[in-house]
Amino acid sequence: MSKRKNWILSITGIVIVGLFLFPVYWMIITAFKTQNEVFQTPPTFFPQNFQLDSFLTVISGGVGQYFLNSVIIAGCATIVVLLLSVPSAYGLARFKVRGIGLMMLVFLVTQMLPATVVLTPLFVVFNNTGLLNTYVAPILATATLGVPFSVLLLRTFFMGIPKELEEAASIDGCGRLRAFLQVILPISLPSVLVCGAISFFFAWGDLIFSITFNRDQELWPLTAGIFNAIGRYGIEWNNLMAFATISVLPVIIIFVLLQKHLVEGLVSGSVK
Template sequence: MSRRKDFILNVVGIVIVVLFLFPVYWMIITAFKSQSEISQSPPTFFPENFQVESFVNVIQGGVGHYFLNSLIIAGSATILVIILSVPSAYALARFNIRGIKTILLIYLVTQMLPATVVLTPLFIVFNHLHLLNTYFAPILATATLGVPFSVLLLRTFFIGIPKELEEAATIDGCSRLRAFLQVIVPVSLPSILVCGAISFFFAWGDLIYSITFNRDQDLWPLTAGVFNAIGRYGIEWSSLMSFATISVIPVIVIFVALQKQLIEGLVSGSVK
């Protein structure tokens, strides 16, 4: 009975994975198809003749500039999220702060708000600060997506770390700051990597903030480039899918390279 149950669960798991990954697979194989093969019926599930002209056209069309902008925005936003969320989560986990439930509720509510709700207030603030048409506006805006999530996740992890670790470090002559940096942060590294990776994914996939706060297309990231390519290429789906394929490469690389740490950080709740 247990074998049959395991078999059914495995089959269900495989079906779910295939359903989620099929759009990605279709995007990639479409990028390698010719325009005539894309429009033929019935569709082919594997390219009959691989072609890379669409990738060459996209690269020559300036995808590298969009790629660099995405790296600057997503990388800077991720660093900012880590700098703000790690000490904030530690303070909320270790100190008796008055109104901590209200603070956590505010973090939770801000995480639930859609981008369209905060778009206009952020635009007004950035306009007064003269941050429009700069990298700073989308960096700060996308960081607001990662900070609440990271604080809530890291606070739960910090609560699970025994206070005896810090007390032992204090006895050895460490200050609270040094104990935090040399003891707590290394122990919490998997969870910090999770927060950093998810914050990077948030910032990398941003579109609405970038095109709203930056009218200068030279500052647009890859997502805005894909959006712009829809009207630029028209029905040239191979070029559009090539653009989209290039845009997801960093996400796939990060997930594959850090999958062990990401899984460990998500499921860890105590010190081993």
């Protein structure tokens, strides 16, 4: 009976995963189809005439600049989030801070607010400081929403690390900062990488901040530049899907490389 239950659960899981991944599969195969095959009835589930013209069209259309902009914005936003959230989360986990309950509540509330709530205040601030039409505006905007999430997540992880590790390091002559850099960070590296990946994914998929704070299309990321893949007199679906495939490729690669850290224990093997 247990074996039958395992088979049912496995089949159910495969079906659910297939349903979630089918749109991604359809996007990719559409990018390799001709425009005529895209509208063919009945639809084909694999390209009959495998072609790369749509990718060449998109690449020659300036996707490289959009890709570079996305890398700059997402990469710098991730660095800002980690530089601010990692020491902040460690301090909130190790030291007694007055009003920490209210602070955590405020951080939690910020995660419930849509991006449009902070859009106008940030626009006013960036306009007064001369940061509009620069990379700095979307970087700071996405980091503003990423820092509270990372602090909430990392604080819980740091609280789970035994204090005995730091006490043992202090006996060996390590100060608080050295113990944090040489003992705590290596142990919590999987969690830090997960927060970095989530922050990168959030910044990579940002659209509203980039098009609001940057009127210059030369500074737009892939999410905003994808509109240029739409034809003037109609949507060229194979070109559009080629653009979308290029856009999600870095996310898929990063997720595959970091998937083991998503399930790896935070302090596994740290205390024997």
